[in-house]
Amino acid sequence: MVKRVNWGEEFQFYYNSEGYWISMNKEGYYLTRGKDGDYQSFISANELFEKGRIEGKSIQEVWEEVEI
Template sequence: MNDELNFYYKGEEYWISHYRGKSYLSRVKDQYSQEFNGYEELLEKGTIEDIKFSDIYPKLIW
């Protein structure tokens, strides 16, 4: 896909990107990034403030 999706959670900007089979969940302010083997793993294992991304997803502002 090679796309980037930006969103906000608790006033912080984050983005999700996909590139060459890898997916990334990154925080903009300090460029902290988590790498996953695809979007399914990102949804399963990604976290923001120690909360699973899949639990936060419904609260996001896109």
């Protein structure tokens, strides 16, 4: 998944019925919550997956419960 985000792929997914979006542009990588646009920004895809938080948990911790 990290490789795919590094290649420029973007993902929309749902966790606990709430929508999220992983995206990137020339300035960085972003984890955005759909309902209010709240976002977290990172300098790399690796950092996003290590430090990005959803309900206090890392993306890796919640990934098994994610719906795409």
